[in-house]
Amino acid sequence: MPATVIVGAQWGDEGKGKIVDLLAQDSDVVCRYQGGPNAGHTIIVDGETFKLRQVPSGIISGKTCVIGAGCVVDPEVLLSELDELEKRGLDPSVVVVSGNAHLIMPWHVAIDQASERRLGKLQIGTTRRGIGPAYADKAARIGIRVQDVLDPKILRQKIEVALAEKNVWLERVYEAEPFELEDVASRYEGYARRLRPYVGDTSLFVDRALREGRDVLFEGAQAVLLDLDHGTYPFVTSSSTTAANAAAGIGIGPNRIDYVIGVAKAYVTRVGAGPFPTEIQGAAQERVRELGAEYGTVTGRERRCGWLDLVALRYAVRVNGITSLALTKLDVLSAFPELPVCVRYRLRDGSETEDFPAHQSDFHSAEPVYETLPGWTEPLDDRLPEGARGYVEFVERALDVEVSLVGTGAERERVVALR
Ligand code: IMP
Numbered sequence: 001m002p003a004t005v006i007v008g009a010q011w012g013d014e015g016k017g018k019i020v021d022l023l024a025q026d027s028d029v030v031c032r033y034q035g036g037p038n039a040g041h042t043i044i045v046d047g048e049t050f051k052l053r054q055v056p057s058g059i060i061s062g063k064t065c066v067i068g069a070g071c072v073v074d075p076e077v078l079l080s081e082l083d084e085l086e087k088r089g090l091d092p093s094v095v096v097v098s099g100n101a102h103l104i105m106p107w108h109v110a111i112d113q114a115s116e117r118r119l120g121k122l123q124i125g126t127t128r129r130g131i132g133p134a135y136a137d138k139a140a141r142i143g144i145r146v147q148d149v150l151d152p153k154i155l156r157q158k159i160e161v162a163l164a165e166k167n168v169w170l171e172r173v174y175e176a177e178p179f180e181l182e183d184v185a186s187r188y189e190g191y192a193r194r195l196r197p198y199v200g201d202t203s204l205f206v207d208r209a210l211r212e213g214r215d216v217l218f219e220g221a222q223a224v225l226l227d228l229d230h231g232t233y234p235f236v237t238s239s240s241t242t243a244a245n246a247a248a249g250i251g252i253g254p255n256r257i258d259y260v261i262g263v264a265k266a267y268v269t270r271v272g273a274g275p276f277p278t279e280i281q282g283a284a285q286e287r288v289r290e291l292g293a294e295y296g297t298v299t300g301r302e303r304r305c306g307w308l309d310l311v312a313l314r315y316a317v318r319v320n321g322i323t324s325l326a327l328t329k330l331d332v333l334s335a336f337p338e339l340p341v342c343v344r345y346r347l348r349d350g351s352e353t354e355d356f357p358a359h360q361s362d363f364h365s366a367e368p369v370y371e372t373l374p375g376w377t378e379p380l381d382d383r384l385p386e387g388a389r390g391y392v393e394f395v396e397r398a399l400d401v402e403v404s405l406v407g408t409g410a411e412r413e414r415v416v417a418l419r
Pocket of ligand 1 (some may be wrong): 039040126127129130131235248271337
C-alpha cells in the first residue's frame, strides 16, 4: 500500500492509533498532517499502553515519523512526549517536523481556556490545548512557525511582537493573567535548542519516499464530523481533518494518495458539545461507556455514546473517498442482545433521508430511524460469530464499502482482517 490515509469517520476516538500502529508495521513512514496535541491516540502493545498526543503512532514501530506543515505543534508537549518515549526505549530521532508547521504558544492555551470559560453554556467543549487560537493566528498570518526556532533572534522578536497584542487581549477582554516576555522567551529559547535537530523539509522527504516506492501512512487526527469545513460547525476542531488534506497538509499532490481507510467504531462516541442524533438515552449509554472505556485520552472527559449512525458514516465515505473501512471495538457490543443501527434520519418536515443534512438546523432536529439487528453471545476471536458477521455485512451493504478490518479488543493483535 504505497500511500494510504487513515481517517476518522465519526467524531474522533475511533481507534485510529491502533489501526495506524498495525499498518505501520508494514510501512516505512508515518505522517501526521493536521491537528496538534488535541489528538489522543492510545496504543497497547504487549500489555504496555502508549498514549500519544503530538507524535505519529508510527514511533511505536520505530518508523520515520513526519509532522507535516498542516499541524500545530506545542513544543512543550512534543519534547516531553519524546523524552517519555525515549525513557521507554523508543528512538525519538525518527521524528521530522515541518518548518512550516505552526507553534502553539502559551497564550494560545490561555486564550482557548479563557474563551471557553467566557462562552459558558455556549462553549464548544474544546480540549483547551490552544488548537483553535493557534490556527486562527496562522490564518491571520501572525503565527510563529516551527522554522522560527532556527534563529534565536527572530524567535525572540516574534514572541515580543505577539505578546504585545496578546497580553492586551488576555487582560482586557478575558480578564486573565498576562505573560512576561522574559519568561516566555527564555522558556521557548530552551525548547528551540532542543527542537532544531528535528526540523526538516517534510514535503520533499515524503515526495522522495513515495518516488522510491516506500509505503507511507498518513495518520488523520480527529475526524470528518470535526472537520472545520465539513463537520458539525461550530462544534468542530480548527483544521481540515478529511483525507484530501493529507496531501495538502504534507505538501504532495492529491493524485499521490492510493487508498483511504476510514476508521469507525461499531457504535459512536462524541466528546464535547453539539448535536448527536444517535446518543443513547438511559442506562445503556453508561454500559457502553464502561465497556468501551470511553473517557478522553487527552482530557479524561466522559465521552457521549450512541448507536452506530449509518447516515453520518455514509457522509464520511463520501467526503473522504473512503476505499475501505476498519470497524473498531465490535467486542463492546457483545454485551447487548439487540443492536439498533440508525439507517435514516427523520427530518422536521416528516421526510426521511439516508443522506447527511446539508443544513445545521436539519441536523440539530434530525431523529434517528433505527433498524434493530440481533446481537451475539459467542466471544469474538479470529472468526467472527454469525451475529457479528451479520452486523458487519449490514454496514457493508448499506454503505457499499468493504469492511477490511474489525477491531475486537484493545491489544494490537485483537484485529480480524476480513480481506
Ligand atoms: P479543539 O480541537 O481542542 O479545538 O476542540 C474542538 C472540538 O473537537 C471539541 O468538541 C473536542 O472535544 C473535539 N476534539 C478535538 N480533538 C479530539 C480528539 O482527538 N478526539 C475527539 N474529539 C476531539
